[in-house]
Amino acid sequence: MDPCLCGSGKSAESCCRPCHEGKAPAATAEALMRSRYVAYALGLEPYLLTTWHATTRPTSLALDKEPNLRWLGLSIKRHELNGENRAIVEFIARYKIDxxxxxxxxxxxxxxxxxxxxxxxxxxKE
Structure with a gap:
């Protein structure tokens, strides 16, 4: 049982992997943020584009442009609902390049x- 890279403490099979495989949508904005972090770490560009809102979605992410990029961890600082269908997630993602x-x-x-x-x-945020 591999721990999920998002830092939730759950196994990958019970956390982000079902979202990545299209078996279950993220239940909350925080869950989507976590699954997107893992998708960046694993290079899952199609998932990242699919979960990006159509009004702001780029055509591609070129994840392969930084071959020496390594994601180190995710910390969720705040998850705030703004009504039923809007949310803000404050996070810190740590990574290394070269x-x-x-x-x-x-x-x-x-x-x-x-x-x-x-x-x-x-x-x-600075």
Missing amino acids: GRAYRLHENSRFVREDGCWFYVDGDI
């Missing part, structure tokens, strides 16, 4: 449509 450590601190906006959560956009 041995140098970085962190991405973002307030991400999510929207739920037809029962599915989608990433809309986010504000990077």
